[in-house]
Amino acid sequence: MKDKLSKIKKDFESSLKKIADLDSLEELYNEYFSRKAGEMTNIMKSLKELSGEERKEMGALANTIKTAMEELFENSKKTLENNKWETLLETEKIDITQAKLPVERKGHLHPVTLVQNDLEDFFTSMGFMLLDGPELESEFYNFEAVNIPDDHPARDMQDTFYIKNRDNLVMRTHTSSVQVRAMQKYGAPLRMIVPGKVFRNEATDPRHEHTFHQLEGVVIDKNITFGDMKGVIERMVKHLYGEDTQVKLRPKFYPFVEPGVNGEVTCFLCKGSGCRVCKNTGWLEIFGAGMIHPNVLKAGNIDPKEYQGFAFGFGLTRLVMLKYGIEDIRHLESGNLKFLQQF
Ligand code: PHE
Numbered sequence: 001m002k003d004k005l006s007k008i009k010k011d012f013e014s015s016l017k018k019i020a021d022l023d024s025l026e027e028l029y030n031e032y033f034s035r036k037a038g039e040m041t042n043i044m045k046s047l048k049e050l051s052g053e054e055r056k057e058m059g060a061l062a063n064t065i066k067t068a069m070e071e072l073f074e075n076s077k078k079t080l081e082n083n084k085w086e087t088l089l090e091t092e093k094i095d096i097t098q099a100k101l102p103v104e105r106k107g108h109l110h111p112v113t114l115v116q117n118d119l120e121d122f123f124t125s126m127g128f129m130l131l132d133g134p135e136l137e138s139e140f141y142n143f144e145a146v147n148i149p150d151d152h153p154a155r156d157m158q159d160t161f162y163i164k165n166r167d168n169l170v171m172r173t174h175t176s177s178v179q180v181r182a183m184q185k186y187g188a189p190l191r192m193i194v195p196g197k198v199f200r201n202e203a204t205d206p207r208h209e210h211t212f213h214q215l216e217g218v219v220i221d222k223n224i225t226f227g228d229m230k231g232v233i234e235r236m237v238k239h240l241y242g243e244d245t246q247v248k249l250r251p252k253f254y255p256f257v258e259p260g261v262n263g264e265v266t267c268f269l270c271k272g273s274g275c276r277v278c279k280n281t282g283w284l285e286i287f288g289a290g291m292i293h294p295n296v297l298k299a300g301n302i303d304p305k306e307y308q309g310f311a312f313g314f315g316l317t318r319l320v321m322l323k324y325g326i327e328d329i330r331h332l333e334s335g336n337l338k339f340l341q342q343f
Contacts (some may be wrong), residue, residue, distance in 0.1 A: 001043075001050075001058050008032070008039055009065050016072060022080050029067065040066055059281035086241055097338065111343045112213050112332060115320045116195045119215055122239050126232075128217065129192040133178035135199070139168050145180035145299040155311060159201040161210075171199035175216035176256060176313060179292075183300020188307045189221040206328040212252025213316035218292070220302060221307030226259070226291060229310035233263060233289060241268035248283060257311060268322070277322065284322060288312045 012032055019025045044066070047059050107115070120130055123149045133141075148155060161171040178194040186192075194216040202208045219232065230247065237245050245265050254264035264285045269280035274280040289312035294304035321329060324343070331339045 002061065004044065005058075005062060005065050008043070009069060012069050016076055016238055019076065019080075020265060022077070022084065025073070025077060025080060030071065031296055033337070034073065038244060040069065057246065069324075102199060105262070108343065110332075110340065111320050111324055111326075112316065114343065115323060116213070116215070119236070119240075119314075119316075120193070120195065120223075122236060123193045123217065126235075127191055129182075129186070129190075131178060131182055131192050131194050132196055133172070133175070133181050135197055136163070137170055137172040137173055137177045141181055142170050142172050142174070142177040145296065146176050147293050147295045148255045152255065161199050161201050161244070171197075173200055174198050174313060175214040176311065178216060178220055179256070179296060179311060180300045183220070183297070183302050183306040188302045188309075190309070191219050191221075193217045198232045204330060206330070209317070211330045211331060211333050212329065213320075215316045216311060217314075219311075219313045220292065220297070220307050222307060224310060229291070230290060232310075233287070237265045237286075238313075240323075241265060244270070244271065249289075252288060254288055254290060256293050256296050258293045260288065260290035261313075263287040263289055287312055289313070 009214070012028075015024075017027055019028060021266055028037075032038050032040065033039060040062075043062055047055055047062060050058055062096060069217040070089050124130055143155060143161075144151075160173050163169040163171075175194045175198060178196075181193050182194075196214065197211060198214050200208075202210055204210060216233070219228065230249065234247050237247055245268065245295040248264040250264070252260050254260040262285060264283040266272040266285050267275060267282055269275050270282065271275045272282040274282050278284050285329065289310065292311050295305060297304040297309070317329060317332060320326065326332070
């Protein structure tokens with residue numbers, strides 16, 4: 001029995017030396033101490049069969065050896081656990097000198113908002129008020145007030161969304177609907193811009209959308225001339241597309257201006273020589289403008305004999321499409337993140 005015990009201890013010790021991880025240590029422990037079949041457990045059980053003195057002596061010896069083995073076990077368990085933390089510290093080490101990883105952007109401004117903000121800054125720096133008006137508008141402000149009577153063919157020029165069961169309400173078809181509202185509220189002299197959403201009942205395609213943005217401008221004062229209008233518009237397009245940009249005005253009929261013009265600027269991409277963006281014409285059509293019709297001033301309670309003014313309407317959506325080379329207007333209202341994340 002004595003020999004058996006010292007052999008067990010020796011075997012245990014030499015096996016222990018070979019152990020490199022906690023799992024195999026656990027296995028080894030069970031080999032010797034498991035309740036059912038552990039070698040040491042069996043020895044302890046077999047002590048019962050011994051008699052008297054021998055049982056006492058062997059019992060004491062077995063206990064000393066058992067305690068010693070358990071101590072060895074605990075020690076190597078501690079060492080292995082320490083090693084485990086050390087390797088973890090090594091493998092999970094954080095390199096604080098590493099460059100920052102890219103973080104997904106939380107959100108940003110819509111391209112229309114970017115261009116709108118830029119133009120708001122431009123016009124407010126020249127003393128223009130920044131106004132807005134209702135998108136659901138009365139037929140009066142959208143049409144009659146700006147000199148488009150009920151039976152006027154110009155109503156057909158702008159396909160209108162009418163509101164069911166509400167005879168006198170429409171989704172505004174242009175920001176010109178704010179002209180007379182502003183005149184009534186602030187009177188003359190007046191210098192204001194209105195950026196905003198407008199709506200047209202159109203079959204949509206890459207160049208037409210039911211919802212788009214315009215930027216309206218109005219200047220009313222004594223002795224305002226067509227030259228003042230051209231000057232303001234020129235400053236704006238040079239701000240947008242560079243100092244060498246030229247403006248071309250061609251007569252166009254709008255009921256609320258007289259004379260009225262349709263405005264083109266030299267293509268910012270090809271500088272007038274013709275390219276894909278300007279469809280080889282060298283010019284981009286981006287606004288309508290003109291001297292405010294006396295009937296419109298009257299509707300705004302302003303005396304046309306005392307005051308004159310001009311108005312212009314930029315296709316804000318068109319400016320955005322040209323600036324960023326957007327080929328289909330429908331992207332802008334789509335809410336498609338793949339599109340929006342490019343800005
Ligand atoms: N309201 C016109 C449109 O939507 C644009 C315009 C504004 C023209 C002001 C002249 C003066 O087409």
